[in-house]
Amino acid sequence: MTYGDFVAVERASFSVRAGECVAIIGPNGNGKSSIALAIAGLVSRSGKVEVDGVLAPARNPAWMAARGLSLVPERRQLFAGLPVVDNILLGCYSWTKNLRKARASDAFSEAVDLFPELQPRLKQLAGTLSGGQQQMVALARGLAARPKILVIDEPCLGLAEIVARRMYEAFKHLNESGRTIILIEENPLRALAITKRALRVERGILDERVDGRLAEHLAEAASLEVNPS
């Protein structure tokens, strides 16, 4: 994966089982978010991505969304000028173009019910919400897409600890209800709350063969801190 001449991700090879929750960790600027964008088909890439054994076309986010992969992106990418309810309804667009059907769907109800604090704000413009509330809307929008796989990129960036904990409770609930979760997280300690499996990205390389358990990564990180050499 490249941006012009800059190689953001040189190699990324891994697989995720249905229903699993896996964290992609690593320092900032090493290619974690680029991997998320490439999986979702939002940027050009070489190599291949498969969903349920079916080869995904490159640069085709609509195909990915229709196959049940939903991205909750870094910095949320909400529709700031539209009400919260429309933002969530647009999550349904990957499986229906019918507003009435979307509104009456279980997916929409589940998305709205996930964060009861959004209920009184459904008619409010998304751009006027706080950062934490916007993150809730982004996750609700992703959930309205009836996802089999949720790719969640840096969900707690800039959020207060109490809101971050609230988000992680929701991830745990979604994973327990059968959704596969790929969580991009800078903070491995936080990821430990919902998964034991972590894939580390370093200088644009992610290799499943050096995959490890989060605790090992944490121990490794701690030893590096104690002995910086």
Next chain:
Amino acid sequence: MTTFGDLFLAGLSTGAIYAVFALCFTMLFRTSAVLNLAVGDFAMLGAMGVDFLYRVESWPLAVAIIFDLAMIGLFAFVYDLAVLRTALEGSRAREAILVLFFFTFSLSLFIEGLAQHMFGTNVVSAPPLWNGPSLQFWGLDLQRPAVLLIGLAILTGGGFAAYLRFSLNGKAMAACGDNALGARICGIRQPSFRRGMFVAMAILAGVFGIVESPMTGYVFNSGGSLSLLGLISAAFAGFVKPVRAVAAGLLIGIAEAMLGGYVSSQYQDTLLFTVLVAAILIRPQILGNLNPAN
């Protein structure tokens, strides 16, 4: 009272012209952030094309209108595929508004040249779609094409507003203009919406040209000034809400007529633009999306 009423109706007729063009600008901008400066030229093609096919080539009027509008739609479709797609998609994407200005301004000049070559330099008009003497409203006269024009502005403005509000496709279209990346994440195919809206607005402008031309007549370079008036009205609607675009167009038309009638017909345009600039200075939020504060 009669003077006020006459001025009001005259302003409403002129305002309907601004309103339809403001609508064309607003809907396309809302979908793709593209300002189509050639929209007035599509109106000119509508009027002059029908005149040519009906009067010069002696085609039946209905066939001439359908063929003319189909050609306008096809032309807009090909232009989007050949130019806008290259400009807005893929690795050569240029999202700067000034670059897009250049593309649609070039299209405007191209259409003018084409029209001059095909239709000549005379002032012409499509035949009136609704013949007969002026209609009377409380003792005031209103030309039948003006009634059609005002009806077209209100119907299309209301129709688009309903589409945006009551359909998921309409909401998806609004989402494209709000956040293109967010729209792609939701699986919305933004280029298809942009192409559809570019073609639809070209055809709407063509219909408008056919309806309106019996009142004013068109020449090959009439499009530029119409586009400018639509752009100004759309700016006052913040390029966001179709009903607001229609209302802004109608109000500006009425203000122009009143200033011309009560203050000075000679300096009508100068006064109008002075009022518009003052309005922006006093309430910058009028500009909505264009206000840098947003």
